[in-house]
Amino acid sequence: MQLDFTPEEEAFRLEVREFIEAEYPQPLRDKMNAGAAPNKQDYVTWQQILHRKGWIAPRWPEQYGGTGWSPTQSYIFDEEISAAQTPRVMPFGLTMLGPVLLSFGSEDQKQQYLPAILDSTTWWCQGYSEPDAGSDLASLKTQAVDKGDHYLVNGSKIWTTYAHYADKMFCLVRTSSEGRKQQGISFVLLDMNDPGVEVAPIITNNGLHTVNQVFLKDVKVPKENLVGEEGAGWTIAKYLLGHERTVIAGVAASKQQMKRLKTIAEQETQQGQPLWQDNRFRDRVAEVSIDLLALEQTNMRVLSDESAGRGPGPEASLLKIRGTEIQQMITELLAEAVGYYGLPYHKEVLLSGWGETEPVGPDYAAPLLPHYFDWRKSSIYGGSNEIQKNIIAKAVLGL
Amino acid sequence: MQLDFTPEEEAFRLEVREFIEAEYPQPLRDKMNAGAAPNKQDYVTWQQILHRKGWIAPRWPEQYGGTGWSPTQSYIFDEEISAAQTPRVMPFGLTMLGPVLLSFGSEDQKQQYLPAILDSTTWWCQGYSEPDAGSDLASLKTQAVDKGDHYLVNGSKIWTTYAHYADKMFCLVRTSSEGRKQQGISFVLLDMNDPGVEVAPIITNNGLHTVNQVFLKDVKVPKENLVGEEGAGWTIAKYLLGHERTVIAGVAASKQQMKRLKTIAEQETQQGQPLWQDNRFRDRVAEVSIDLLALEQTNMRVLSDESAGRGPGPEASLLKIRGTEIQQMITELLAEAVGYYGLPYHKEVLLSGWGETEPVGPDYAAPLLPHYFDWRKSSIYGGSNEIQKNIIAKAVLGL
Amino acid sequence: MDYQLNELQQMLQQSAEKYIERDYDFLTRQSRAASDLGYSQQQWQQFAELGWLGLPFNEEDGGFGGGAGEIMVLMEAFGRGLVLEPYLASIVLSGQLFARLGNTEQKADLLPKLIDGSCKLALAHSEPGSRYELERVQSKADSNDASYLLSGQKSVVLNGNDADYYLISARTGGAGDIDAEGISLFLVAADSPGLTVRGYRTADGLQAADLTFEQLEVAESALLGEPGNAFEAIEWCFDQGIAALSAEALGCMEILHQTTVEYLQTRKQFDTPIGKFQVLQHAAVDMFIALSQSRSMVYLAADRADSARDQRRAALSAAKNFIGRAGRLMGQSATQLHGGVGMSDELNVSHYFKRLTTINTWLGDDNHHLAQYSDSLL
Amino acid sequence: MDYQLNELQQMLQQSAEKYIERDYDFLTRQSRAASDLGYSQQQWQQFAELGWLGLPFNEEDGGFGGGAGEIMVLMEAFGRGLVLEPYLASIVLSGQLFARLGNTEQKADLLPKLIDGSCKLALAHSEPGSRYELERVQSKADSNDASYLLSGQKSVVLNGNDADYYLISARTGGAGDIDAEGISLFLVAADSPGLTVRGYRTADGLQAADLTFEQLEVAESALLGEPGNAFEAIEWCFDQGIAALSAEALGCMEILHQTTVEYLQTRKQFDTPIGKFQVLQHAAVDMFIALSQSRSMVYLAADRADSARDQRRAALSAAKNFIGRAGRLMGQSATQLHGGVGMSDELNVSHYFKRLTTINTWLGDDNHHLAQYSDSLL
Numbered sequence A, B: 001m002q003l004d005f006t007p008e009e010e011a012f013r014l015e016v017r018e019f020i021e022a023e024y025p026q027p028l029r030d031k032m033n034a035g036a037a038p039n040k041q042d043y044v045t046w047q048q049i050l051h052r053k054g055w056i057a058p059r060w061p062e063q064y065g066g067t068g069w070s071p072t073q074s075y076i077f078d079e080e081i082s083a084a085q086t087p088r089v090m091p092f093g094l095t096m097l098g099p100v101l102l103s104f105g106s107e108d109q110k111q112q113y114l115p116a117i118l119d120s121t122t123w124w125c126q127g128y129s130e131p132d133a134g135s136d137l138a139s140l141k142t143q144a145v146d147k148g149d150h151y152l153v154n155g156s157k158i159w160t161t162y163a164h165y166a167d168k169m170f171c172l173v174r175t176s177s178e179g180r181k182q183q184g185i186s187f188v189l190l191d192m193n194d195p196g197v198e199v200a201p202i203i204t205n206n207g208l209h210t211v212n213q214v215f216l217k218d219v220k221v222p223k224e225n226l227v228g229e230e231g232a233g234w235t236i237a238k239y240l241l242g243h244e245r246t247v248i249a250g251v252a253a254s255k256q257q258m259k260r261l262k263t264i265a266e267q268e269t270q271q272g273q274p275l276w277q278d279n280r281f282r283d284r285v286a287e288v289s290i291d292l293l294a295l296e297q298t299n300m301r302v303l304s305d306e307s308a309g310r311g312p313g314p315e316a317s318l319l320k321i322r323g324t325e326i327q328q329m330i331t332e333l334l335a336e337a338v339g340y341y342g343l344p345y346h347k348e349v350l351l352s353g354w355g356e357t358e359p360v361g362p363d364y365a366a367p368l369l370p371h372y373f374d375w376r377k378s379s380i381y382g383g384s385n386e387i388q389k390n391i392i393a394k395a396v397l398g399l
Numbered sequence C, D: 001m002d003y004q005l006n007e008l009q010q011m012l013q014q015s016a017e018k019y020i021e022r023d024y025d026f027l028t029r030q031s032r033a034a035s036d037l038g039y040s041q042q043q044w045q046q047f048a049e050l051g052w053l054g055l056p057f058n059e060e061d062g063g064f065g066g067g068a069g070e071i072m073v074l075m076e077a078f079g080r081g082l083v084l085e086p087y088l089a090s091i092v093l094s095g096q097l098f099a100r101l102g103n104t105e106q107k108a109d110l111l112p113k114l115i116d117g118s119c120k121l122a123l124a125h126s127e128p129g130s131r132y133e134l135e136r137v138q139s140k141a142d143s144n145d146a147s148y149l150l151s152g153q154k155s156v157v158l159n160g161n162d163a164d165y166y167l168i169s170a171r172t173g174g175a176g177d178i179d180a181e182g183i184s185l186f187l188v189a190a191d192s193p194g195l196t197v198r199g200y201r202t203a204d205g206l207q208a209a210d211l212t213f214e215q216l217e218v219a220e221s222a223l224l225g226e227p228g229n230a231f232e233a234i235e236w237c238f239d240q241g242i243a244a245l246s247a248e249a250l251g252c253m254e255i256l257h258q259t260t261v262e263y264l265q266t267r268k269q270f271d272t273p274i275g276k277f278q279v280l281q282h283a284a285v286d287m288f289i290a291l292s293q294s295r296s297m298v299y300l301a302a303d304r305a306d307s308a309r310d311q312r313r314a315a316l317s318a319a320k321n322f323i324g325r326a327g328r329l330m331g332q333s334a335t336q337l338h339g340g341v342g343m344s345d346e347l348n349v350s351h352y353f354k355r356l357t358t359i360n361t362w363l364g365d366d367n368h369h370l371a372q373y374s375d376s377l378l
Helices: A007-023 A026-033 A040-053 A071-083 A091-104 A107-118 A233-242 A251-267 A279-307 A316-337 A347-352 A368-379 A385-396 B007-023 B026-033 B040-053 B071-083 B091-104 B107-118 B233-242 B251-267 B279-307 B316-337 B347-352 B368-379 B385-396 C007-023 C026-034 C041-049 C068-081 C087-101 C104-115 C231-266 C278-304 C309-338 C348-361 C366-376 D007-023 D026-034 D041-049 D068-081 D087-101 D104-115 D231-266 D278-304 D309-338 D348-361 D366-376
Strands: A124-127 A143-146 A150-158 A168-174 A185-191 A197-203 A209-222 B124-127 B143-146 B150-158 B168-174 B185-191 B197-203 B209-222 C121-124 C140-144 C147-158 C165-171 C183-189 C195-202 C207-219 D121-124 D140-144 D147-158 D165-171 D183-189 D195-202 D207-219
Touching: A007 A040, A007 A071, A026 A040, A071 A251, A071 A279, A091 A107, A091 A124, A091 A168, A091 A233, A150 A168, A150 A185, A168 A233, A185 A209, A185 A233, A251 A279, A251 A316, A279 A316, A279 B279, A279 C366, A279 D278, A279 D309, A279 D366, A316 A368, A316 A385, A316 D278, A368 C309, A368 C348, A385 C278, A385 D278, B007 B040, B007 B071, B026 B040, B071 B251, B071 B279, B091 B107, B091 B124, B091 B168, B091 B233, B150 B168, B150 B185, B168 B233, B185 B209, B185 B233, B251 B279, B251 B316, B279 B316, B279 C278, B279 C309, B279 C366, B279 D366, B316 B368, B316 B385, B316 C278, B368 D309, B368 D348, B385 C278, B385 D278, C007 C041, C007 C068, C068 C087, C068 C231, C068 C278, C087 C104, C087 C121, C087 C147, C087 C165, C087 C183, C087 C231, C121 C147, C140 C165, C147 C165, C147 C183, C165 C207, C183 C207, C183 C231, C231 C278, C231 C309, C231 C348, C278 C309, C278 D278, C309 C348, C309 C366, D007 D041, D007 D068, D068 D087, D068 D231, D068 D278, D087 D104, D087 D121, D087 D147, D087 D165, D087 D183, D087 D231, D121 D147, D140 D165, D147 D165, D147 D183, D165 D207, D183 D207, D183 D231, D231 D278, D231 D309, D231 D348, D278 D309, D309 D348, D309 D366
Parallel strands: A124 A168, A143 A168, B124 B168, B143 B168, C121 C165, D121 D165
Antiparallel strands: A143 A150, A150 A209, A168 A185, A197 A209, B143 B150, B150 B209, B168 B185, B197 B209, C140 C147, C147 C207, C165 C183, C195 C207, D140 D147, D147 D207, D165 D183, D195 D207
């Protein structure tokens, strides 16, 4: 047992940190530090910087552009990226579709799609949820009718993150209504520019446009865009859910937010003192901080098991639940810290920071309450926390 | 809207208080103040004092020995009794069987049983739960076979409070296994001295003997001991569950315990100051205190609705849930307040106080941790809090 | 002991609920919120016609002599409708404060216009750095012949964006920045030279403003009450605001609870209404429990709003803390139980959630009032 | 980064778990607890034979040179068995403290007897009124020629009922009662004249004692370490105790979790195993989550038990806080999910619940350590 990182691991951390320090563009950095939401160009800019360094797909096999890092190295990389508050790497191509193609795709599909994922020239989105199939994903209704060389797809996807940025979509569709409902699902790729694809924005409770409803009307999907066998969609979806579970805890990002919370609470005043001096406030932060430490240690223990060749045990399933609960608590404390100045709503600041404008109240205050509202999504998406608990009850506890 | 008590109500409160002050025997008072558990004689002594005053059965009709008080007066009476920390009035005869006999019993049964309930010469116990029928009361298995002029009863009851004190038991038995399982249940009275009745003590987590398992082997129950119709047992049981719901919140007792908590925290020291001065501790007490205030106001609002002729609304159902949660929190805070001196376990002190013996640590400390353990029962018995929520979900929310 | 609404209150409740049902459906509310003003002047005139704007004022001042119980009934209905009009800012907080401190002449001048809807007020008390501490006032009012010169800043003034007059607190004396003594209150016209108003929307779709003023000159007649003596009244009016906000929160919670239960009854997943899942049932029950107890605390707040100071402050802090926590539970649970739909701006759920969240912040959040209440136990 | 047990630890784990399984079933445990001594001297000798009593001591002192990681493994197994023998008191706390402060002669005298099981120690540090504050020592040791005169009281000394020697802390200097400087530690025989030991059982079936001493004379050679310099070592040994207790708690939680899940699988109500009810499922999942994370915190505690002071104290406070909260959740939930059966003294559930509760109190409860940790963030 040796819970600290090794000197080699610490050296790697330094390398990552220095790279970010050197390559993270200042204007983007300023915008991100202001708590503004990155736009498409911001994401692509940063991803392409990572790509040029060869660090865009740490968990892919080396021959396809991966880094060959150990799980611990990948974790350290995530920590540094989060600490620097860069835009996050969009998961749709890199951590979702990529591994799926690598495991289930044809050689042609790999050749065709992987390079453009790596260099961020194709933006993918994920077509899973439907208006009538949220937590009960398997009841999805989008139909793909076999027309010989292609499928004719009709239906609708919802909560599709950045569909309005996307060039392509990977998508679960129903190719059969026979048998158990899981069996008739297939995994297909389609082009967002195809006739019949229509993207309708959904504004969420922070007033911003991130997710969409996507309508699919008589969209032709060539048969070569089927990934894996027809009817293998559910297997692929489950494979993805199990994938990269150690990342979903979001520990590194939460640690970064805890630092931000402390910084803010040191600047806010209460009864003429820094708010951070108030035991009552700081104790609440301390409890979340301990919870985060426990989550981090659990995350690392799971990683260590992985490194020791023991695949992520059942512990991995709890990371999403606790990870999102803690993220939400931190957003709540951040909003609380700024008191009345959490209330003003400035949409333009959420999009691009205060810039030259004199801020209303402290410059860090504006995004905090919208972030709090927005992060309520984290216990809903990716399988709601209730669903996660159902899974643990059944799969782990045998109930 | 006039949330305070009227002058008449306050005068009544004073009358009750003065009565208790004059009549509550000092030795019993000392024992109760020490947090010791009353024994049979203690209960009977106090109940007979109330009986002599005519105050033993506030909610019975006047003609049968009731007081004719308004719901508010009854509530005030409960508050004063709790504040004085007298032994509680045992509910089995007075608030359970009594109302059942009044509503469902024959004239003979009323004549035979009610007087001895009022003067506490008969101690009743309640035979509901069975080893295989806890929350699912209707699945009870104790059989009563019709033998002409009597039933032959076989089975077993469990968690029977003070069965070892009891002269008689009212009891749910199965007189038929036809139809829905609720339908074959009957309500009968039996004598604890009957051949075939055996009481086995169950020691609970505080180390004390309060509850029992009662074995019934070929116990003869004369037909005249059947209350109501054969098969009406479930109706009677449900009637009882709905009865006196405003008492179960235990607000008055909890208010008394909150006072005790403050007194103790003023005597305990921390960092050379009274513990009560510590914001961190006091804030936790404050939150419970606010929760208790909200419960009290809700309790009174329900009472007010009752007085206004609107029977207890659905709000009444939540009183048990919140009442027990708050009771449990208070026992937890009390144990926390005394730190290390919560740990020593002195069974004899739990039974009769320190008496002449020099206490280990502060004299109030010994019962606190055992009380905490013991009060975990309150969210289990009387329909567990989970069952209560099921009921609200179904009956109130229509889910 | 009596928790029943009296006849006047029942009447008010009926008319307010009817008004909300008829004139304040969610889509209309959203279009009013999106307008330049952020609410409807026409509705405000309706409020005047219904007598609501005069509700808490004495009959000799042209009002109806209502108290916290009547305001409670109104605000609960406003909560159900997510009402945008500045009733809390202009009537409950500023109006009552003005009526309490102003002399006969000042009242005769302004109250009729307030009551007929032609004039609106906003209370400018909190400052950057004061957080929820009412005594902490740094703004200064220097006496200068027959006038005062006001300098300072005021933070997040509720409905400060379009008030005709501000009630500005400033220090004419006192030992340092946190003395309850020495705080004075001034009536300042919105168009006064030297006053900068920076308005904005708030997260709940309402609006507010930051004020800056430097050597802003007001006549002596702008002073409300005795110099240096305004604190007690300010504190009192914050408590009136707390009682009113709590009632508004109750209205929000009612709708959220009702909407959520209906959603659970109708939304299907796994071939069954999701309200059949026990975990979701119990979450809905927890909402129900919070709602019921919130009603009790709202009654208590209204009942205690005119009690003696210590009793009043403790009860109001208890209420604000409870309502804050209950509102958080209601908002978060309603969102969670609605799933993705609960996140959408198009549905009312997210707006009730946001309003409950900002209500918790206004006039001191749950943790502030827990501390206040806790200290009152000493 | 490596969270795997090393070979020695794995071996220890196997032997300890085997021992618990073979020699420490619940009924045997209960009969030992009911005996006069409250545990089994025979088992204690077994501990000696298995080498456990010498585990943390240096090889030159006759020990095995184990550290917090090895103690962790042992204590986790002890938690599973609800072990009664005074390993925490005599070895982890007192033994290690003695070994750290004692000189060669003192160690040569006592350690062999400690390691072979013929002698037991108890640490008498906390006092009435000191609560969990380690610096607060009122007991006095007055120097008197070649001896010291000790006067004071010690509270709830773990296993103080049958120790052969006490480590008694007393003040030989320092400014007032709460100075970390000036605290000395003395080795005092249980049968010393002037020492009154009042023993009793504790709520978890273990035992403890209150000590009173007045002008109790001990030789200069009873002083451990430099005069006035014991505080740092006492603090360190409390942290070793915290790491060990946390591991014991983990063992308790494992059994509670396993027992509860089995109960949910087998107990039927409403014609179905109660584990089919979603609310109970999620409660069991919450227990599972608490258990998993507790394991991580126990590892962290062991790993940090010998780190530099500030880092060590913060990590150990975090662990003790987390374990305290997790233990409460586990105990309360296991009781609730077992229903009436969980209240019974006859079943093991109530005993694990009680032990987890007292573990939270020992060496500072969750709220104390939250405050400690919180203050370390400043």
